[in-house]
Amino acid sequence: MTNKQLVLQTDFGLGDGAVSAMYGVAKTISKDLFIADLTHEITPYNIWEASYRLYQTINYWPSGTVFVSVVDPGVGSTRKSVCALTKTGHYIITPDNGTLSHVARFFGLKEVRQINENTERLSHSAESHTFHGRDVYAYNGARLASQQIELSDLGTPLPVDQIETLELLEPQVADQTITGMIDILDIRFGSLWTNIPLEALKQLDISRGDTLVTTISHQGKEVYRNEIPFVRSFADVALNEPLIYINSLVKVGIALNQASFSQVHHIGTGNDWQVTLHKSR
Structure with a gap:
């Protein structure tokens, strides 16, 4: 992986400092990162939209680009946090809640790792359980995009066919x-x-x-x-x-x-x- 590019997607909107905080964490990890926004206007809690927008977008970015997608109505629950490597060579860090559905169907997943939310997170954030977009996803996305870690450093492998998926009907x-x-x-x-x-x-x-x-x-x-x-x-x-x-x-x-x-x-x-x-x- 040679690209130091991080692309963010959320349902946060731009009305407060949430997205800026994610930028700040990423830039603290590496000032050399190029950070772009896919969108921050996903309809709140709409996992389907998040899944589709990734499918719509990732193949137009260079192989090695890291995407962080945070549409996470289950934040703080037992849902998994994962990093997936697609067969097109892109990385996606996201909750395991169906966000990978379209990408898995149309591009395929090569490897998925479950992120350890207790150890692989922003320092001094352990008592915060409602902003994993900043503390877990942007943090690890920046580390991966800046090549400070490899995918294998993030956690334990998950069977690709066991991730959460939404039903996609075939025409x-x-x-x-x-x-x-x-x-x-x-x-x-x-x-x-x-x-x-x-x-x-x-x-x-x-x-x-x-x-x-x-x-x-x-x-x-x-x-x-x-x-x-x-x-x-x-x-x-x-x-x-x-x-x-x-x-x-x-x-x-x-x-x-x-x-x-x-x-x-x-x-x-x-x-x-x-x-x-x-x-x-």
Whole structure:
């Protein structure tokens, strides 16, 4: 590992000093560290979002980069703290609460170590049990990124297949219909990002210019149905009109041109939100 890069993700927001404290701990470990923010705007306690944002991001950073992800509703409990080495060569320090789900599925994990929270932590922090982001995760992330320790120094190995994972549903193609789920939102613009890959559209000979019957259901109950054009970009439809496009991860997105699809139609994300697509007949 030659990169001295540390990337932080939390649900802390920037309204107080929590993130700055994590920066301070990391810089105290090594002034030479390059520290970047993935995001600190994960919806509070939303492990699914944390898992997806890592998947969205890590492969665009050099191998050897260390990620610290702290979305930790179980802080201070018996949940494990872990450091994972992905098959892409990235390190992720995080609670073992499902945050590694997407990365484990799509990139694979090579090794996982359970961090000893009693010994591998910031000096004089033993009586604090509610800020592991600073005392355990940023501290160890900085030590690993600055090459002061190796992965093997952090604790005992865990079987890769025994980490906590969230259920990730696979998209299905059958009877000229594609079924998937809404993975995440393009937060600022309110577009829906599904888990349906472009290849699934090609499998059904769907191409740009086609109109797709689009149904969105929540816990099995239909909440939206419309015929939507599959286009190249937002500019291909009128303002406030719906469109289907291919997003930056080469998967199906559903949007309104210059409006928030998720807000207008009250659509959420995760396993409970199913989307089906088929050509208009």
